[in-house]
Amino acid sequence: xxxxxxxxxxxxxxxxxxxxxxxxxxxxxxxxxxxxxxxxxxxxxxxxxxxxxxxxxxxxxxxxxxxxxxxxxxxxxxxxxxxxxxxxxxxxxxxxxxxxxxxxxxxxxxxxxxxxxxxxxxxxxxxxxxxxxxxxxxxxxxxxxxxxxxxxxxxxxxxxxxxxxxxxxxxxxxxxxxxxxxxxxxxxxxxxxxxxxxxxxxxxxxxxxxxxxxxxxxxxxxxxxxxxxxxxxxxxxxxxxxxxxxxxxxxxxxxxxxxxxxxxxxxxxxxxxxxxxxxxxxxxxxxxxxxxxxxxxxxxxxxxxxxxxxxxxxxxxxxxxxxxxxxxxxxxxxxxxxxxxxxxxxxxxxxxxxxxxxxxxxx
Numbered sequence: 001x002x003x004x005x006x007x008x009x010x011x012x013x014x015x016x017x018x019x020x021x022x023x024x025x026x027x028x029x030x031x032x033x034x035x036x037x038x039x040x041x042x043x044x045x046x047x048x049x050x051x052x053x054x055x056x057x058x059x060x061x062x063x064x065x066x067x068x069x070x071x072x073x074x075x076x077x078x079x080x081x082x083x084x085x086x087x088x089x090x091x092x093x094x095x096x097x098x099x100x101x102x103x104x105x106x107x108x109x110x111x112x113x114x115x116x117x118x119x120x121x122x123x124x125x126x127x128x129x130x131x132x133x134x135x136x137x138x139x140x141x142x143x144x145x146x147x148x149x150x151x152x153x154x155x156x157x158x159x160x161x162x163x164x165x166x167x168x169x170x171x172x173x174x175x176x177x178x179x180x181x182x183x184x185x186x187x188x189x190x191x192x193x194x195x196x197x198x199x200x201x202x203x204x205x206x207x208x209x210x211x212x213x214x215x216x217x218x219x220x221x222x223x224x225x226x227x228x229x230x231x232x233x234x235x236x237x238x239x240x241x242x243x244x245x246x247x248x249x250x251x252x253x254x255x256x257x258x259x260x261x262x263x264x265x266x267x268x269x270x271x272x273x274x275x276x277x278x279x280x281x282x283x284x285x286x287x288x289x290x291x292x293x294x295x296x297x298x299x300x301x302x303x304x305x306x307x308x309x310x311x312x313x314x315x316x317x318x319x320x321x322x323x324x325x326x327x328x329x330x331x332x333x334x335x336x337x338x339x340x341x342x343x344x345x346x347x348x349x350x351x352x353x354x355x356x357x358x359x360x361x362x363x
Contacts (some may be wrong), residue, residue, distance in 0.1 A: 031059060071098070211272075222259070
């Protein structure tokens with residue numbers, strides 16, 4: 001009840017973030033239920049239904065990541081005076097955030113159930129619905145989001161900036177090596193290829209392993225690349241604007257670097273998927289398009305949420321500049337420099353990983 005009261009009295013920006021989480025939960029829940037509906041409508045092909053359900057784990061992971069980022073932004077690591085008066089201190093903030101995340105995702109799952117029932121005839125035909133299975137799928141995202149939020153917001157020591165850079169580079173190199181080596185098996189033997197959703201064809205399992213390793217590497221190198229972009233801005237006699245932008249990027253690299261790394265991983269996968277889409281025999285299916293749009297929307301919203309929270313944490317810097325009578329264009333110029341530096345560093349890395357990932361694919 002306390003979590004519901006906090007959600008009802010939240011600010012408009014907080015409600016907007018919760019609405020994004022609820023929308024992501026609704027879209028993911030609909031994909032899960034659609035996979036079950038396809039399995040019910042085609043009982044003779046159980047492997048295809050299980051494969052569709054397995055591919056739904058990717059948008060589910062991006063939705064969970066968004067919910068964790070929203071929970072981290074709303075808590076802010078500080079106790080609220082009202083909660084302290086009620087006897088709920090700093091230790092209870094992760095619990096309340098996890099419960100709020102679970103309730104928000106559960107509302108989205110309810111919307112997904114309503115949409116699935118509207119399209120039931122198209123997705124599942126006249127087959128009876130397994131109530132226990134559908135209920136399990138609908139609570140999967142709320143439970144995962146609540147557990148991930150509770151784990152991410154637990155008290156922990158501050159990690160060093162760019163600490164995962166060597167491991168990330170190693171994972172990317174290993175993933176690309178596996179993909180290039182798997183190019184010999186772009187046409188694997190019958191029964192060994194892994195079908196992709198939406199009529200995108202099939203790939204060797206080794207290629208999927210390489211993609212996974214490269215994506216994990218991009219996530220790990222995100223903070224290090226953002227920190228490197230900040231150092232580039234601050235080299236060779238920087239002026240006030242360049243120094244402000246560079247130091248700000250270096251300070252906030254652990255906060256915004258990981259979401260940017262996830263966005264780079266999704267973008268590189270999308271670029272590689274365009275190669276498959278160009279060689280596919282049929283157009284992209286609607287559910288596959290929904291899943292791809294959901295992944296891009298969740299990762300973009302996660303980056304925007306982290307960037308907005310980072311901007312709020314720079315109020316002290318803005319007030320100091322105002323006290324020094326600095327013009328308002330200083331902060332705007334610094335923000336544009338940060339954006340340009342991040343794009344200059346991350347865009348080539350994302351493009352290069354996508355191009356190398358597309359090598360073993362049929363063109």
